């Protein structure tokens with residue numbers, strides 16, 4: 021049977037969450053920022069709403085530059101609150117899981133899903149399902165999203181990208197090739213600038229050129245695996261399945277320190293929110309960990325770590341708060357240099373035994 025694969029991506033996600041929380045922001049340029057804390061202005065733009073994008077503001081831009089572009093346009097400059105977006109994302113993913121055959125989250129605001137079974141391969145039904153999904157997200161969270169449907173992950177992802185913002189694009193299987201061929205090959209998932217310039221050397225500009233390229237030439241240039249993928253992607257016949265609910269393997273949090281330091285207590289103090297975040301992830305997923313790692317990033321950006329492993333699973337904040345300063349103490353003595361950034365990571369995750377009672381405790385309404 022022809023597959024029905026979907027991709028959903030929430031529009032200007034962090035900024036839209038802020039707009040929902042404070043409706044007075046609607047219509048104004050909104051910029052969500054990661055402040056590094058060094059000076060009042062230092063840091064980068066995490067994302068911006070479409071009003072701000074209209075003035076050329078985009079993710080990764082220095083905050084000072086964004087402010088300059090928005091001068092006189094009443095911008096709202098908001099500090100990024102990752103925790104808040106994680107919570108919204110978690111609720112949406114849970115809801116989506118109930119609406120599709122299988123859901124594969126691929127980031128905080130996006131996921132692939134499969135509707136092959138429930139639609140029986142009928143693309144009219146698939147369009148209806150996609151509309152219900154969009155309505156459900158709007159109804160429960162007041163958020164717009166963009167959805168693409170097609171016969172492969174590559175087609176679905178392209179369709180959702182091209183329908184942004186607030187769009188829906190359904191590409192029935194028989195139109196997949198006419199949809200794909202005119203596009204620039206660089207639009208294909210996995211084709212970055214390096215691959216693109218190699219493709220151009222082979223005379224490939226569009227997806228259609230790629231589909232007609234000599235398979236042995238592609239495999240010679242990119243290897244059997246990637247060469248084969250490129251050909252399949254170009255015709256929308258990439259066969260990667262939707263893999264439901266990937267289990268987390270670790271949780272971590274890294275911060276930029278207010279000043280370079282090797283003082284373990286100073287580092288631990290600035291990581292205390294990070295420790296709470298990690299513990300919150302453990303609690304909400306019903307996991308405990310065996311290994312905890314102190315991560316120190318030096319001024320030359322090299323990474324140093326120190327690890328402690330427990331005999332049995334741990335999930336409480338007190339143990340984390342004890343372990344982290346001790347590990348940083350060891351780490352800074354071993355390294356003998358100041359840290360610029362610091363983080364905490366827990367890994368070796370396993371299910372906490374009293375998972376049921378714990379999740380009941382955390383979500384009494386369920």
Ligand code: DCP
Nearest residue numbers: 029030031032033034035066067068079080129
């Ligand atoms: N993000 C970030 N830094 C980046 C890119 C993204 O912090 N360089 C964060 C903020 C975004 C979220 O990840 O809201 C999702 O990223 P997207 O690339 O999906 O971008 P948006 O959702 O913001 O915008 P779009 O409407 O284009 O999807």
Ligand code: CA
Nearest residue numbers: 029030031032
């Ligand atoms: Ca998005």
Ligand code: CA
Nearest residue numbers: 029127129130
């Ligand atoms: Ca995204």
